Amino acid sequence: MKILANDGLDPSGIEALTQKGFEVITTKVPQNLLTQFINEHGIRTLLVRSATQVKRDVIDACPTLEIIGRGGVGMDNIDVEYARSKNIHVINTPSASSESVAELVFAHLFSGARFLHDSNRKMPVLGDTVFAKLKKSYQEGIELRGKTIGIIGMGRIGQEVARIALGLGMRVIAADSNIGKATIKVKFYNNQFINVDIETEPLEGVLKHADFITLHVPAQKNGHMIGAAEFSQMKDGVAVINCSRGGVINESDLIAALNSGKVVFAGLDVFLNEPTPAKEILTHPKISLTPHTGASTLEAQDRIGLSLAEQICSILQIH
Missing domain, CATH: 3.40.50.720 (NAD(P)-binding Rossmann-like Domain)
Incomplete structure (x- = not known):
């Protein structure tokens, strides 16, 4: 056999x-x-x-x-x-990799929120000559606690993202056309837990109200899910994470949104043309990058x- x-x-x-x-x-x-x-x-x-x-x-x-x-x-x-x-x-x-993918989502979120993706590039080159300048350029970091995370797709991975977010003290909103309500069990180290019910809502509401948006949906048969029209509905200064499938986000529209400041940073684990992602994606200073390693723990x-x-x-x- x-x-x-x-x-x-x-x-x-x-x-x-x-x-x-x-x-x-x-x-x-x-x-x-x-x-x-x-x-x-x-x-x-x-x-x-x-x-x-x-x-x-x-x-x-x-x-x-x-x-x-x-x-x-x-x-x-x-x-x-x-x-x-x-x-x-x-x-x-x-279900085997849900926790690993969800943790990578937050690795990208923390990286972008505190400029780690950019400082890790610049510190080895400039840290010994313009330390104070770099410090000043990264002084506007933000905390995740108290912010609103919008989860698009509340399957196993989306629910695990919600679990971590709730543990961090974030507000969770979600969109899913197939799931109306999800009960999230948030466990603590001493075997205590709380259950939190999350009612899903239309995509437009999540796009409008979320400080951070993370996608957990399958590949789209008819093109992308997030493009210029969807970016226009988001808050100014939103952050976007994609650890689901390449092509779910229109990469050209993402670049335009990053350049305009509409999107303050992005985290990408998947890409449209794997294994040869576009150079403008790979070299953009506002994107935290991993090579499709969501389940690689x-x-x-x-x-x-x-x-x-x-x-x-x-x-x-x-x-």
Whole structure:
């Protein structure tokens, strides 16, 4: 029983599968050689993350495939319905990385609020010559406590963002066309907790009232969700974070909003043209950047590996 983990798999997942008798192959096979490799090695399960594409051509060319697994939430790189129409099981790990992505949202928020993204670039070059000038340029930092965060998309990750925000003393508002109310359980170190009900509202209200806006929505079939029209509805000096999918924000309109001062800073973990983001995005002084690392924590990868292993064993009825 051979499994190809083409974009890698945490050792916890490999160990769990190996103990059940699977052979886990972690060789990184180039996209153009993928079907050949799968057929030559009799691969029954293909595990991917965001790099490997599993579209109709791969599905049609690989009759041995029984399971396609995505280590993460979004499955934009897999033709899910087509695979299922061919009686191939398609699985993912929707809850394994929620905490990691949510924490990265706040890493970007803290970075922008205190100019860390810019000072980390300039201090190594100018810190020993114009220290006082740099200090003065960063003296208008802001606190998150007491501010309003607008969450667009109140699924698992959006709710985890809300949990952290409430713990920081922020006001939380949210928009989601599929969820009317979410009950957020905020836990404290001594096993105490409070439940906070958040009623979602129309997108326009969130855009108008939020000091910070973070997006947690799937890729948009008909273009972007946030563009010039949406930026115009936001507060002056708003900050925008995108750790969901590239293309959800119109990047050209974001640049224009940053340059005009409408948006004071942005945090981006995902980009329109991954893995080659636009240079004007990468070099903009008001953008905090990470290379699609929302789920890239040791804890999340451990949970992803174990979740995939459990699902595979369940599907194949291996105990």
